[in-house]
Amino acid sequence: MKIYDWRLAPNPRRVRMYLAEKGIEVPYEEVGVPQELRLKPDYLAKHPEHAMVPMLELDDGTCIGEAMAICRYFEELHPDPPLMGTDARDKAIVDMWERRACEGMLSMSEALRNASPGFVDRSLPGYPDRPLKQIPGLIERGRARLGRFFSTFDGQLAKHRYVTGERFTVADITALCLVDFLGFAKVEVPEECRHLHRWHGEVVDRPSAQASR
Amino acid sequence: MKIYDWRLAPNPRRVRMYLAEKGIEVPYEEVGVPQELRLKPDYLAKHPEHAMVPMLELDDGTCIGEAMAICRYFEELHPDPPLMGTDARDKAIVDMWERRACEGMLSMSEALRNASPGFVDRSLPGYPDRPLKQIPGLIERGRARLGRFFSTFDGQLAKHRYVTGERFTVADITALCLVDFLGFAKVEVPEECRHLHRWHGEVVDRPSAQASR
Numbered sequence: 001m002k003i004y005d006w007r008l009a010p011n012p013r014r015v016r017m018y019l020a021e022k023g024i025e026v027p028y029e030e031v032g033v034p035q036e037l038r039l040k041p042d043y044l045a046k047h048p049e050h051a052m053v054p055m056l057e058l059d060d061g062t063c064i065g066e067a068m069a070i071c072r073y074f075e076e077l078h079p080d081p082p083l084m085g086t087d088a089r090d091k092a093i094v095d096m097w098e099r100r101a102c103e104g105m106l107s108m109s110e111a112l113r114n115a116s117p118g119f120v121d122r123s124l125p126g127y128p129d130r131p132l133k134q135i136p137g138l139i140e141r142g143r144a145r146l147g148r149f150f151s152t153f154d155g156q157l158a159k160h161r162y163v164t165g166e167r168f169t170v171a172d173i174t175a176l177c178l179v180d181f182l183g184f185a186k187v188e189v190p191e192e193c194r195h196l197h198r199w200h201g202e203v204v205d206r207p208s209a210q211a212s213r
Numbered sequence: 214m215k216i217y218d219w220r221l222a223p224n225p226r227r228v229r230m231y232l233a234e235k236g237i238e239v240p241y242e243e244v245g246v247p248q249e250l251r252l253k254p255d256y257l258a259k260h261p262e263h264a265m266v267p268m269l270e271l272d273d274g275t276c277i278g279e280a281m282a283i284c285r286y287f288e289e290l291h292p293d294p295p296l297m298g299t300d301a302r303d304k305a306i307v308d309m310w311e312r313r314a315c316e317g318m319l320s321m322s323e324a325l326r327n328a329s330p331g332f333v334d335r336s337l338p339g340y341p342d343r344p345l346k347q348i349p350g351l352i353e354r355g356r357a358r359l360g361r362f363f364s365t366f367d368g369q370l371a372k373h374r375y376v377t378g379e380r381f382t383v384a385d386i387t388a389l390c391l392v393d394f395l396g397f398a399k400v401e402v403p404e405e406c407r408h409l410h411r412w413h414g415e416v417v418d419r420p421s422a423q424a425s426r
Contacts, residue, residue: 049365050313062302069308076301088289089275095282100263123354130357135350141336144343152262 003070004043004055006032010105010181012054013212014067017173020208022078026056037118044128052126068098071170083170094169097156101163101174104149108178110142112185143187149178150193157195161202168203176203180213216283217256217268219245223318223394225267226425227280230386233421235291239269250331257341265339281311284383296383307382310369314376314387317362321391323355325398356400362391363406370408374415381416389416393426 005012005028019026031043031053044051047063056064056073064070075084085091113119114134121131123138153175156163163171179189179200189196203209218225218241232239244256244266257264260276269277269286277283288297298304326332327347334344336351366388369376376384392402392413402409416422 049361049368056305058302062306064302064305064309066309066312069305069312072308073301073305076304088286089271089277091289092269092277092282092286093275095285096277096279099279099282124358127358127361130360132354132357133350135348135354137346137348137350141345141348144345145337145340147343148262148340155262 001059002027002029002057004029004031004053004057006030006039006053008032008037009053010108010177011052011067013177013180014170014173015054015056015070016212017177017208018071018083018170019074020211021081021083021168021173021206022074024074024078037116039128048129050126051128067174068102068170083168083173085164085169086167090164094164094171097164097171098169098174100149100152101171101178104146104153105174105178107142107145107149108182108185108187110138111146111187112142114138114142115185142185146182146185146187150190150196154193154196157199162199168206172199172203173208176200176209180204214272215240215242215270217242217244217266217270219243219252219266221245221250222266223321223390224265224280226390226393227383227386228267228269228283229425230390230421231284231296231383232287233424234294234296234381234386234419235287237287237291250329252341261342263339264341280387281315281383296381296386298377298382299380303377307377307384310377310384311382311387313362313365314384314391317359317366318387318391320355320358320362321395321398321400323351324359324400325355327351327355328398355398359395359398359400363403363409367406367409370412375412381419385412385416386421389413389422393417 003015003026007030031040033040039051050065052065054067054070056070064073085094113123114136119134121133123132123134160166162168163175182188216228216239220243244253246253252264263278265278267280267283269283277286298307326336327349332347334346336345336347373379375381376388395401
């Protein structure tokens, strides 16, 4: 078993941080080209239809992409401590907030990829076989969507210690990996979002956040 | 308990079809404005930060948005027949393919919302409080992304009866709700995707597909 990883990118960090919370060790293979914003050609050639990381390769050769699908695999095998909810209501709430954090991640990616010279013809990740031109209008739209992320999560964190309540979950992991990456999109959490700042200051100090940087 | 629904839209249908597969009955409240491509103002006012459907409201007032989070709630309470996988590997694979089908849904939405006069200032769903201008470049990008959906799912369905294997799952539900909605984005499944056509012909005849139309 191994995980194809790209140390630089925000989505692989979600899995590294999740596994650090669980205390699970899995070998990683770095597939990012050093000093460049792209994956190695032989990795892309192996996964032409889903050319993204993270990717978990099981011993039988099965490849599982999508950060949360990988976490779900380990959550089933190692349920403690629970990071994806505990009963039906809680699991649904964690799933909902994790997806909302993903919406924030997509918004950041819109603002970043359509502005950076490093992503010409790659306005979305995962399509090495077809050019997807940068679209300048998405820079502004990505920032507007991030405004929604900030207000929604600040409101939620005004009521709760963590994103979904009093327990740390994968929704916190995705939100932290997004917030820590905002600088690359030249965006900051607004000063008035003081609950989001309070939460970030706490979560970024967790050993899993440090280990996955 | 009730589900806020919009009969016209593809995402609420994912939940209706899921519940029909399970044989679970939940009251629905239609919140679409008849003959218009928008939700009722009082629904939007109640959910300003997540102004989308489907939305499950529990008896304690908890609101759970996101189609798959709603399905997860019911899957925990009513595990048979399993529609989200059976063991760790299977659950991860279903999660991955369901998310890939969602990527297809987003692609269709890009091609539709940025072209239709019915969606001026609403290039994404769920942001009634801030205008998100239509971006013409996204029509072409959405179609390019759909090309990826067609080739990937056709390849998978060449190997398996259903999207994730020999068992019908939520990945089939999301993919069907997308394919049945493509006409609104003026896109068709390419003729050469014969495995996708074979699968569609089979799945669209399921009682759940008929009941959720």
